[in-house]
Every structure is written in structure tokens, then in C-alpha cells.
Amino acid sequence: MQITLTVNGEQITRDVEPRLLLVHFVRDHLGLTGTHWGCDTSNCGTCVLWLDGTPVKSCTVLAVMADGRSVRTVEGLERDGELDPVQQGFFEEHGLQCGFCTPGMMMTARHLLDHNPDPSEAEIREAISGQICRCTGYENIVKAIRWAAEHSGAAEEEVGA
Amino acid sequence: MQVPAAFQYERAKTVDEAIALLERLGPEARLLAGGHSLLPMMKLRLAQPEALVDVNDVAELGGVRLEGNEVRIGAMARHAELLASAVVAEHFRILADAERVIADPIVRNRGTIGGSLCQADPSEDLSAAFAALKATVVIRGPEGERQVPVREFHVGPYQTVVGPAEIVTEVRVPIRPGCGSAYEKVERRVGDWPVTAVGAAIWMEGGSITDAGLGLTAVGAEHFSSPRAEDLLKGKIPTDELIDEAGKAASEDCNPTSDQRGPADYKRHLAGELTRRALRRAISATRGQEA
Numbered sequence: 471m472q473i474t475l476t477v478n479g480e481q482i483t484r485d486v487e488p489r490l491l492l493v494h495f496v497r498d499h500l501g502l503t504g505t506h507w508g509c510d511t512s513n514c515g516t517c518v519l520w521l522d523g524t525p526v527k528s529c530t531v532l533a534v535m536a537d538g539r540s541v542r543t544v545e546g547l548e549r550d551g552e553l554d555p556v557q558q559g560f561f562e563e564h565g566l567q568c569g570f571c572t573p574g575m576m577m578t579a580r581h582l583l584d585h586n587p588d589p590s591e592a593e594i595r596e597a598i599s600g601q602i603c604r605c606t607g608y609e610n611i612v613k614a615i616r617w618a619a620e621h622s623g624a625a626e627e628e629v630g631a
Numbered sequence: 632m633q634v635p636a637a638f639q640y641e642r643a644k645t646v647d648e649a650i651a652l653l654e655r656l657g658p659e660a661r662l663l664a665g666g667h668s669l670l671p672m673m674k675l676r677l678a679q680p681e682a683l684v685d686v687n688d689v690a691e692l693g694g695v696r697l698e699g700n701e702v703r704i705g706a707m708a709r710h711a712e713l714l715a716s717a718v719v720a721e722h723f724r725i726l727a728d729a730e731r732v733i734a735d736p737i738v739r740n741r742g743t744i745g746g747s748l749c750q751a752d753p754s755e756d757l758s759a760a761f762a763a764l765k766a767t768v769v770i771r772g773p774e775g776e777r778q779v780p781v782r783e784f785h786v787g788p789y790q791t792v793v794g795p796a797e798i799v800t801e802v803r804v805p806i807r808p809g810c811g812s813a814y815e816k817v818e819r820r821v822g823d824w825p826v827t828a829v830g831a832a833i834w835m836e837g838g839s840i841t842d843a844g845l846g847l848t849a850v851g852a853e854h855f856s857s858p859r860a861e862d863l864l865k866g867k868i869p870t871d872e873l874i875d876e877a878g879k880a881a882s883e884d885c886n887p888t889s890d891q892r893g894p895a896d897y898k899r900h901l902a903g904e905l906t907r908r909a910l911r912r913a914i915s916a917t918r919g920q921e922a
């Protein structure tokens with residue numbers, strides 16, 4: 471069946487089987503392999519992307535359910551070659567080791583900061599509680615998101631300048 | 632890689648359209664709400680529907696609103712919406728309490744209230760919370776609309792009274808004066824299903840309990856409730872002894888089984904202890920003693 475959706479601002483039309491999961495559509499049909507695929511059981515959260523502006527676990531959504539909607543993946547975070555403050559934060563604070571959980575963590579972080587620009591450590595930990603990191607012990611992920619919170623204004627000014 | 636078996640996909644824009652599609656596609660068709668129970672089952676081939684009717688576009692099924700002396704929760708309201716609702720926070724703390732510990736924030740963005748009730752998992756948190764509140768489920772089908780008390784909604788594990796071409800449209804919770812409520816859950820780790828959970832709703836007038844609702848989940852309690860503990864509480868002035876007795880009655884009203892979440896005797900112990908904790912909080916909330 472034919473679906474048309476917006477992915478990172480670009481309109482895309484493709485023919486897909488109804489049983490195709492959104493995570494595989496994004497990775498295998500669109501080549502956007504930034505979104506990872508881990509547990510397959512809605513637990514790990516590495517497949518998190520935005521559907522109509524809301525973070526969802528894309529291993530538990532059908533591609534056809536995204537027909538007529540908008541999707542934003544980790545590839546859609548940077549703007550005009552500038553890293554999003556969240557991406558910069560993960561770089562500055564060493565928020566990743568193997569990087570497997572990172573795309574999902576960053577998509578959740580961006581959404582959190584859009585709705586709560588100055589989150590406490592507890593709020594950050596709650597926001598990412600549906601996502602598993604096997605490397606960092608979460609400490610530096612929390613710091614990376616705090617870094618982004620503290621530098622979001624500055625980053626916007628730079629882009630504006 | 633887990634892949635569901637092939638199926639036909641249809642999207643409905645209205646409840647009537649969804650009912651017509653379910654009728655046309657036959658008993659092997661299923662409604663697709665958030666998909667967070669159905670799709671995992673399809674990936675494991677535990678469910679193999681021939682067709683799915685997606686109701687995510689049906690606007691009339693959404694929303695949480697106050698109407699008269701009822702809070703009406705649309706079947707497609709997401710867990711996150713219920714958690715964020717000011718009306719719910721004001722009147723039914725038990726629902727906000729429960730939502731805070733159902734799955735994780737990302738799953739809560741997607742899973743729906745109707746889907747949770749219709750999945751009828753014996754460990755579902757909201758089934759216990761709504762049982763405590765004595766909510767009503769509104770069901771619409773080809774023959775029109777009917778209302779079913781939530782305690783008559785589930786007929787067994789994974790089974791409800793919803794017919795093949797019927798749709799749950801709304802859950803209604805009556806607001807009655809003097810109510811206090813709370814939800815207590817023990818889980819193995821953040822985001823997990825309950826080992827055991829108990830919700831309590833208490834209505835008080837002039838210092839004594841006029842009505843009580845106790846919802847229990849994951850412990851095999853019939854209709855997710857404990858009528859014996861409720862009867863014990865009604866008409867009494869709350870004391871520590873009364874709360875202890877109610878906890879004991881609730882633990883006797885359940886029929887837990889041992890599984891990967893814990894042994895049966897541990898769950899029975901939890902049912903009693905969580906009943907006591909939920910009751911203490913619910914009762915003190917009726918006195919306006921909690922912030």
C-alpha cells in the first residue's frame with residue numbers, strides 16, 4: 471500500500487506492506503540508519519523517533535500508521551550543518567560510549583527540552599527511564615542533557631547571528 | 632527479527648466508520664489503538680488478525696473532560712494525557728498515581744486507556760484503578776450504545792464483554808463528594824508490569840466511610856476487586872485496626888500464581904500490605920490532609 475509522509479521535513483512516498491514496522495521503514499527503505507533497532511520488545515528505546523512531534527518507540531508502530539503524518543529522526547536534529555545543542559552536549563560531556571542508545575536518548579532529550587527548557591536531574595532521569603544504556607551508567611547522559619539545557623539559548627543566538 | 636503475519640490495513644475517521652469496517656471485515660479483524668499490546672503480540676505471532684482497523688484518526692474518541700458530575704475519558708486518550716490531566720489530578724489521585732508507574736514515558740505517549748482495558752491483561756494497572764472508582768465503560772456497536780460497569784467488563788484473562796463489531800468509546804468516572812483515593816504498586820524495576828498493585832477509593836461523610844472501592848491487579852482477584860474488604864469498611868469510622876482487617880480480607884480475596892515476577896505467597900503478602908498503604912493515603916486524602 472502507498473504511504474506519503476514527511477520525514478525530517480521532506481515529503482516521501484513509498485509502497486510498503488502493512489506489516490512493515492516504522493523502524494525498519496526508516497532504516498531499510500529510507501536508509502536513515504541513525505535510528506537504531508535493539509530489543510524488538512518495546513523496552514530498550516533505541517528506536518525512539520518523533521511521530522507528529524511526540525517521541526514513540528518505532529519498533530511498536532507500523533509504517534502505515536505514519537501515513538499522512540510527520541516523522542523526525544536523529545538525522546533531523548542538526549540544522550544547516552550545525553549540531554543541535556543536545557548533540558553538542560553528548561559530545562562535550564562524553565554522553566556515549568558505544569553509541570547504540572544515543573539516537574533514542576537524543577530524540578527524547580530534544581523533546582524534553584522543548585517542553586521543559588530547564589529540567590532537574592530527576593526530570594531528566596524520568597524522561598529517559600524507558601530507554602536502556604548498557605555503557606555509561608546514565609551519569610554522562612544526564613550531564614549531556616543538562617549541558618544542552620544550559621547552552622540552548624547560546625546556540626540559538628549563534629544560529630541567529 | 633520479529634515480523635507480524637500479513638494483514639489488511641484500514642483506517643477509520645469516525646466511530647461509525649470503524650464499526651462498519653469491523654462488520655464488513657468479520658470476526659478476524661481487530662481494532663488498532665496505540666498498538667502497544669497488539670503489535671507485540673502480532674510480532675510474536677500470538678495474535679494473527681486478518682485485518683486491522685486503525686482508529687488513531689478518530690477525533691471523537693480522544694480527550695479527558697469534565698461533564699456534569701462525571702469525568703469522561705475517551706478510549707483513545709493516551710496514558711500521557713491522563714497523567715497530565717488537571718481534572719484527573721483534582722478528583723482522582725488514584726489515576727494519576729497509577730499512570731505515573733504504568734510502563735515508561737515513551738510507551739505512555741502511545742498506549743491508550745481503551746486499549747488497556749480491552750487488552751484485559753490480568754496485570755493491567757488501570758483495570759484495578761477503574762474497579763476501585765466503580766467506573767462505567769461505554770461501548771458502541773451496530774445495535775447502538777450500552778453502558779457496562781467496569782466490574783462486569785472483564786470476563787476472564789484477556790477477555791471482555793466487547794463484541795466483534797463493538798468499540799469502547801469512553802470510560803466514565805462519577806464524582807461523588809468526600810472522595811479520597813490512592814494507588815500503590817510494587818514492580819521489579821522502573822517501567823515494568825506490577826508484581827502486585829492495589830488502588831483504594833474511599834468516600835467519607837461526617838467521619839465515617841460511606842463507600843469504599845478496592846482494586847487489585849496481578850493477583851487473580853475476581854473483577855480486579857475485593858468486595859469482602861469493601862464491605863468491612865463501609866459504615867465504619869476508620870481506625871488502624873479496621874485498615875489491618877481490610878488488608879487481611881483483601882489478601883484473602885485474591886488468588887495469585889507464582890511466576891517470574893514472584894512467588895504466590897509474596898504476592899498475597901503484598902496485596903495485604905499495599906491495601907493498607909493505599910487505604911491510609913486515601914483516607915487521609917478525604918480529610919484534605921495531603922497536599
Ligand SMILES: Cc1cc2nc3c(=O)[nH]c(=O)nc-3n(C[C@H](O)[C@H](O)[C@H](O)COP(=O)(O)OP(=O)(O)OC[C@H]3O[C@@H](n4cnc5c(N)ncnc54)[C@H](O)[C@@H]3O)c2cc1C
Pocket residue numbers: 511512513661662663664665666667668669670671706707732733734735738741742743744745746747749750754755756757793797798799800822823824825
Ligand atoms: C514496554 C511496555 C510496558 C508496559 N507496562 C505496563 C504496565 O506497567 N502496566 C500496565 O497496566 N500496562 C503496561 N503496558 C501495557 C500498555 O499500557 C497497554 O496495554 C497498551 O498501551 C494497550 O493500549 P493500546 O492503545 O496500545 O492498545 P492496542 O495494543 O492497540 O490494543 C489492545 C487490544 O485492545 C483492542 N482495542 C483497543 N482499543 C479498543 C477500543 N476502543 N474498543 C475495543 N477494542 C479495543 C485491540 O483490538 C487489541 O485487541 C506496557 C506496554 C509496554 C509495551
Ligand code: FES
Pocket residue numbers: 506507508509510511512513514515516517518527528529530
Ligand atoms: S527496539 Fe524499540 S524499544 Fe527496543
Ligand code: FES
Pocket residue numbers: 565566567568569570571572602603604605606
Ligand atoms: S552508550 Fe552504549 S548503550 Fe548507551
